[in-house]
Amino acid sequence: MTPGHEVVGVVQACGPGCTRFAPGDRIGVAWLAATDQSCRFCRTGRENLCLSPRFTGWDVDGGYADYCIADERFCYRLPSGIADEQAAPLLCAGIIGYRALLTAAVPPGGRLGIYGFGGSAHLTAQLALHLGMRVHVLTRGEHNARLAAELGVDSVAGATDQPPEALDGAILFAPAGDLVPVALRALDRGATLAVAGIWLSDIERIRYDVELFGEKVLRSVTANTRHDGEKFLGLVQRFGIRATTRPYPMSQADRALADLAHGRFSGAAVLHAG
Numbered sequence: 394m395t396p397g398h399e400v401v402g403v404v405q406a407c408g409p410g411c412t413r414f415a416p417g418d419r420i421g422v423a424w425l426a427a428t429d430q431s432c433r434f435c436r437t438g439r440e441n442l443c444l445s446p447r448f449t450g451w452d453v454d455g456g457y458a459d460y461c462i463a464d465e466r467f468c469y470r471l472p473s474g475i476a477d478e479q480a481a482p483l484l485c486a487g488i489i490g491y492r493a494l495l496t497a498a499v500p501p502g503g504r505l506g507i508y509g510f511g512g513s514a515h516l517t518a519q520l521a522l523h524l525g526m527r528v529h530v531l532t533r534g535e536h537n538a539r540l541a542a543e544l545g546v547d548s549v550a551g552a553t554d555q556p557p558e559a560l561d562g563a564i565l566f567a568p569a570g571d572l573v574p575v576a577l578r579a580l581d582r583g584a585t586l587a588v589a590g591i592w593l594s595d596i597e598r599i600r601y602d603v604e605l606f607g608e609k610v611l612r613s614v615t616a617n618t619r620h621d622g623e624k625f626l627g628l629v630q631r632f633g634i635r636a637t638t639r640p641y642p643m644s645q646a647d648r649a650l651a652d653l654a655h656g657r658f659s660g661a662a663v664l665h666a667g
């Protein structure tokens with residue numbers, strides 16, 4: 394399997410029956426490569442929960458390559474005026490962050506908490522600010538804290554600190570289960586914590602009285618629908634949301650991963666072909 398999702402490229406050739414794109418079009422290939430479009434979830438507008446989905450770089454060859462093949466029904470036309478390097482992180486980090494923001498169900502002008510601040514969170518924070526939310530970032534790592542402050546969020550504090558006000562909703566981007574009770578405690582009554590990661594370390598304990606009672610909601614976020622993707626890319630265009638990126642040549646993919654693991658940059662690492 395060739396790994397790599399969040400692929401930006403130019404259509405070289407179209408298979409029989411393709412109608413959406415033509416050679417020369419710049420498109421994005423996202424995490425969701427295909428769904429069966431027939432299961433009970435696909436039939437009810439919830440293809441993110443499809444029972445037999447296929448994912449880019451996981452079930453079908455991905456973008457660590459000069460060329461790749463994608464089903465045009467799951468590709469995106471990218472907003473104009475955004476460089477390839479800026480567009481790539483929108484395609485999974487961005488879309489998932491958007492779905493997490495919807496899941497957190499913060500009302501207009503409401504108070505959002507963001508736990509962990511990397512490739513996905515820094516896009517979601519911009520979106521939330523444009524939507525008029527008050528945004529509180531709880532994160533570790535000086536690069537992450539600095540980027541959050543530069544983007545103009547309302548407060549930045551350590552990952553286990555309490556935000557300055559109760560939250561109407563929160564998103565956990567860090568894959569740290571021990572932050573779940575921390576974030577639940579920061580929620581106001583009736584608020585939702587959305588867990589955005591595809592993987593999370595075990596949650597050791599949730600105290601019902603102070604962490605869940607009061608109709609607090611704990612929900613995961615699983616993949617996305619194409620509708621999510623189209624809506625998000627429209628908002629990116631409308632608000633001028635920009636990814637903070639760190640470019641690497643494809644040959645240094647291992648260094649990009651090591652730098653990410655050690656918190657040597659914030660935002661998203663992007664690999665260039667060639």
Ligand SMILES: [Zn+2]
Pocket residue numbers: 428429430431432433434435436440442443444445
């Ligand atoms: Zn399905």
